[in-house]
Amino acid sequence: MSDMWEVLRSTFGYESFRGDQEQIVAHVVGGGDAVVLMPTGGGKSLCYQVPALVREGCGVVVSPLIALMADQVAALRDLGVRAAFLNSTQMPEERAEVESAFRAGNLDLLYVAPERLNTAGTRNLLSQGKIALFAIDEAHCVSQWGHDFRPDYLALGDLAELWPDVPRIALTATATQRTHDEITDRLHLQRARHFVADFDRPNITYRIVTKTDPRRQLLDFIRSEGVVEGRPATGIVYALSRKSVEATAEFLVANGIDAMPYHAGLDRRLRQVTLERFLRADGVVVVATIAFGMGIDKPDVRFVAHIDLPKSVEGYYQETGRAGRDGLPSAAWMTYGLADVMQQRRLIDQSDGDAQHRRVQQQHLDAMLALCETVDCRRVQLLRYFGQEAAPCGNCDTCLDPPATWDGTVPAQKLLSTMVRLQRDLGDPPYGAGHLIDILRGADTARIRERGHTRLTTYGIGADLDAAAWRSVIRQLVATGVVEPRGDYGVLVLTEKSGPVLRGETTVMLRTDPARSPATRGRSTKAAAELPDADRGLFEHLRTWRKAEASQRGVPPYVVFNDATLRELATRRPESAAQLRSVSGIGDAKLEQYGDAVLATIAAFESA
Structure with a gap:
């Protein structure tokens, strides 16, 4: 085992392993299979790179990231490692040169996409050389219950039968127990040793604010957090739609931020230029859909922002984990509101999956809403989702600025009573949040007059709260399942939780939304990094x-x-x-x- 220490020191320049790295490396060097769950920035790459250099033969790394393979290989070659890749970006003569080097035993690491590894030609090539190990990176792509599902990952289970004596290591930065189990099953790793690292990223400050004017809120955040050592910081902004990506990038550029859009609908060459500039330049902000960022090894991303609600805690955690890979203070910021919840529910209702798939998507959304609405430490809530317990961090918004709570039972009863009376007394269909708020506040609109809603006994009984406060009430009632949005127009309907609230059997405690985003306190990204x-x-x-x-x-x-x-x-x-x-x-x-x-x-x- 002394060889692995020498490789660590002489090749990578480190005197010691971090966390579980030593145990993982020793296990794989010894020929064992492994499933590794480790947060972004936790050092997953070393867990297969070191064994590949210690063991005889070439380590084959399965990665979905064709756009990044050239940079990954360049970084390894800069360390003196004989690395190469095979993918569709190469000319035939380039591929032939790599294949020849593999057959001759002149490669330490070979990167391939799962689509290429599953071809007969590539498998025939691999049979002609000595393989040190198979590393399956971004292994959550095999799970249909996780995120970033890639069908070609399903065929990687064949490696166990084709090369039974070659150790395999599957790695991912996020996995619930369901995803973890599916990785193990689909990749035939039932006999593997499992390593689950501490998922805490203490250098990241998590903040979630109520959505009012998201682009202006984002701009304020970047201007306050996006400056390190007096220079603009590098960051990633995630938006749900391509239209929102482009509009947000244009808004930031118009306000002096060096921002670029990135989504699958853009020309491939433009996406490549954007990626290269993001990797090579300082202070660039990329506004992107979730297609951007997986596997990017850029260590100095100082912030990740979301202007739309992510679909799952797994996706959110992996996306925010792209900040601060170098261990220096960084920020994860998100703004969300009632419209986000309605939109996500509509996407679930319209999805092509079966009832079980939609049910799992709803569970993902429920967990995401619980993280957004918690009055306790965000980090505690986040780690609990991955099965880990932690003490309050003192470095998230709910720790630094604890939210006030209030008894919202009576407003909840007013809303639910209005919904009941519309259906029971007037025989009306369900309505959306905006119209219900107008009724509760006693608004004099044509729609209310035409439909006779002034006759309701609940008309005007909610005038003590303004429209923003009512949106907050409804958002939190949706998040806790007391009411439920449904259909293309997001109308609200009662649930099995509505009755106990109406009857006064359940108390509804709500958090108070701040009038504006709280000022950063404690270990800010800017101050602590200087x-x-x-x-x-x-x-x-x-x-x-x-x-x-x-x-x-x-x-x-x-x-x-x-x-x-x-x-x-x-x-x-x-x-x-x-x-x-x-x-x-x-x-x-x-x-x-x-x-x-x-x-x-x-x-x-x-x-x-």
């Missing part, structure tokens, strides 16, 4: 050198060194190769390639 004044100049000097070096090599800057390594260089100011070698992230290949230049850059700054 270096001491004495080191900031050298850090910026090193960043300038890194940008030029990366540009010359045609790779993203973090492939040269990530920000965490530059920060350590700026604070420790090494003066020799031996001192450089003790900096985290600098292995033998990095030292040989960049050592002299880094020392010269530091010396030039010191003497200036």
Whole structure:
């Protein structure tokens, strides 16, 4: 097992493993199968890269991320690893060269997409060489109950029969027990050892605010949180529709933010340009659908924002996990409102799945709403979803600005009574939230007059609350299942939980929505990420050198060194190769390639 420590130190520049990495690596090096659940930024890649370098043969990595394979391979080659990929972006002669290198035993790691691995040609190729291991990355793609489902992942279970003596390791950043079980079953990993890491990402501050003017709220958030060391920070904004993605990007650009849209409907070349600019430039904000971001190893994303409600906690967790992979303070921000809930319910009702599939989607939505509406610690709620218990974090909005609660039983009864009377007394169909609020507040609209709704005994009994307060009440009643939206127009109907509330058998406690988004307190992204004044100049000097070096090599800057390594260089100011070698992230290949230049850059700054 000494070899794995030498690989860790000499290739990757780390003196020790993190968390479960040591146990996972030792198990796979020994020939064992593994299922690994580890949060984004937790170091999943090392769990298969180190064993692939220790074991005889080539490690085959199954990844759905064709657009990123070139950068992934470039980063490994920069570490001195003999890595390559096979995908549809290559010319025939390029593929032939990679295939020849594999047959000759001249590769340490080979990246392939599941679609390609499932072809007879690729399987025939693999039979002609020595395979060290199979790593199935983003393994949640095999689960029809999770998110990002990819049908081609289903065929990967065949690997157990075709190469029974080759260890397999399946890895994902998110998985409920249902998804975990399906990964195990579909990939034939019943005999594998399971490793479930701590899913907490303490460097991320979670904040969820009530939606009023989402684009303006987003802009305010970016202007307050999107600046680090005096520079615009890199971030990702998620929106549900392509139209919303483009409109939001245009709005941000018009207000001075360097933003770009990304969704599947855009030209492929434009998407590639956007991705490359996001990876290589500083301070770029990508506004995207959920198709963007999976597998991106950019460590310095400082914030992830959602302007629409995600479909599941699993999806939300993985998307927010793309912030702060370097361990530095980052923010996850979301705004949501009643319309989001209505929209998600409508999408579920219109989905092509069977009743069980829709029921699971509803469970996902219920869990997401519970996270949004909790008055307790967001992190506690989030980790509990993945089966982990935790103490309040002191670093989310509900910890930093605990929401007030109030007894909303009477307003709930007023709403439910209005819904009952519309149907029982007038024989009317269900109505949406807007019309119900108009009745409760005693509005004088043509629709109310024409339908005789002024005759209802509940007409005007809710005038003590304004329209925004009523929307908050209804949103929370929908979130807790006391009322339910239905159909294309989101009309509200009663549920089995309505009766106990109407009869006064159940108390309804509601949270008070703040008049505006609370100011950031505690460990803000901006303040906590800043270096001491004495080191900031050298850090910026090193960043300038890194940008030029990366540009010359045609790779993203973090492939040269990530920000965490530059920060350590700026604070420790090494003066020799031996001192450089003790900096985290600098292995033998990095030292040989960049050592002299880094020392010269530091010396030039010191003497200036």
